[in-house]
Amino acid sequence: MPSNASAGGRRAALLGAAASLAALRTAAAEAQTSQPQTSRPLAAAPQQAAAPGAGLERVAAFEAQVTGVAVSKDGRMFVCFPRWEKDVEISVAEVGRDGSLKPYPDAEWNAYRNAAPRDLANHFICVQSVTVDPQGFLWILDPAAPGNEFNMPGGVKMLKVDLGSNKVVQTVAFDSASAPQGSYLNDVRVTPDGRWAFITDSGQRGAIVVVDLSTGRARRVLDGAGPTQPEPDVIVKAGGGELRRTDGRPTLFAADGIALDAEGRYLYWQALTGRTLYRLPVASLTDESIPPTRLASAVEKVGTTCVADGYWMDRAGNLYVTSPEDDSLKVRRPDGRMDVLVQDRRLRWPDSLAEGPDGAIYVTSSQIQDMARYHERGATPQQAYALWRVQPAR
Template identity: 50%
Template structure:
């Protein structure tokens, strides 16, 4: 399986998430990391960005933080996910610069794609999103009743959300499977990534995905190379009941350092964004924990492949967030960091 990449869009600031709806609409988001983003969530139409769902939701600015309510504005959006059921969900950890969590800002917001109006907001309190948290990515159970979220902050965890009840449980908080791996360094361009203060890449549980039958939730830390999984029945049962899930976590082999994960619908092929290699790889989950990831495409333009999404026609999209080029690691980098959205073209 070999592929090439084709440019879909260039952006003037740092992109992370992308999601394609069942009708082919493309949505992207721009976290408020090293710049005060002018647009946080947007729909991409003919190469142009339209603030989504409207300008007011995108009106938050650092200078206006005392003027705008964080519960109904995008503070620092990390991911967008179309659920293939007519909604776009926006995950806002509300922690600009991955630092202080803005009070009453963390939330999961559902937008009705038929009306482009917000249908529901699930707010996360300090028990679910404490200081030091950074809610990262989200997946939804096959029946649409539950959401599963990774927290890549200083103390990693998973969140389980009963969408109808609005109930959230923080699980595996501090468990080794959700934490950064001690002694592991993340490199780019052949060098260990370090901030000016000596810190490296420090992201806990990040990449997340559901098996094709919805029975298993997979995840891994960016500062980590191991894949883990747990039965979703455990998450929505014992997890929501506040019980310990440690003995239900399974180690599922070595992925290497990756950011986003994608299991192509109807398959057991897990695509991996191999950030250290400027590459995308794939492993077949049915081959078990010993399965080896195989190269799909390697290209110097894939600078920190970040988030995947698959369109209704089967096209796989991936963002490149250029984290290694950002002001976190290069103090002289421009605050408005050029990034891209790509599509994969597979060889026939």
């Protein structure tokens, strides 16, 4: 999920606060509870019947709010828990077959706490997403913005982990040019050759961040351009009404869901506050000689989907789309047809997606509409946060 867009005065306050790392730490700590929220799996709860033929299966349940999910070629499962409204004991975990959690890649990377900060560059601060690339490496994206507020300078990063050795083999650090205050790096996809990574920035300006993985150099494209922005005629609805902060501000979420086709030819994305699916050739995104205005004019409107948080594209070109407004997971076929794969009240804000080695689709439910920022009386979670699996019909 992205951070919420803010008014100019609020943004100015954020920029002023960014001047001091100590102030940022204090603000982040004060914005959240100091006691960590445990991330152990919960006991099984009564299950509501899934939609006919959907085969929705709960893989694991958590007390901490979960967002990202990744599945390796041999079926290993990984999830992440951002520091949004509470501290967390584990930021990134490997999920056991019994639903248990193991800090990943080790306990030290997960040792940061709001009340006991550690070295920002070598610890997880607020991990938003995880993904396994076509070569089999796990990537961990840390926008380092606890509470969706301030980016903590020196902490915004992306890690490449070798799943054979369980060691970090590359760190990409993002500076204020690629991840300025007000940005929130949201989700990432890596090309099949492992050369390029693309990240959606769902924050105040909206952008795509292009990373040359051979050098670690990152640059922003489509920064503030229409295709990465919230759509003005779309109001996100979830939980029975419009999704607004307690002060009445609407949820203006910029570029969020992201996908690459199997050949790595096209990048697809969408603003969460929006229903338009966009794409650009990877060759254009990686060509620095193309002027920003020309790049923006080359963006193709592929079609209309729904208010969506997570994307995943399989090898056949089917685009799986989470639909938080109606608790469903949908699939957009190559011919543009949208089908409901599964609709179930247990998928309360389906968030991120991954594909298993057998073609099963994994999805997290993060219950974003129940967060305290949207309720005068505080957070109102309806059930355990969870990881789900569904086997699409082929």
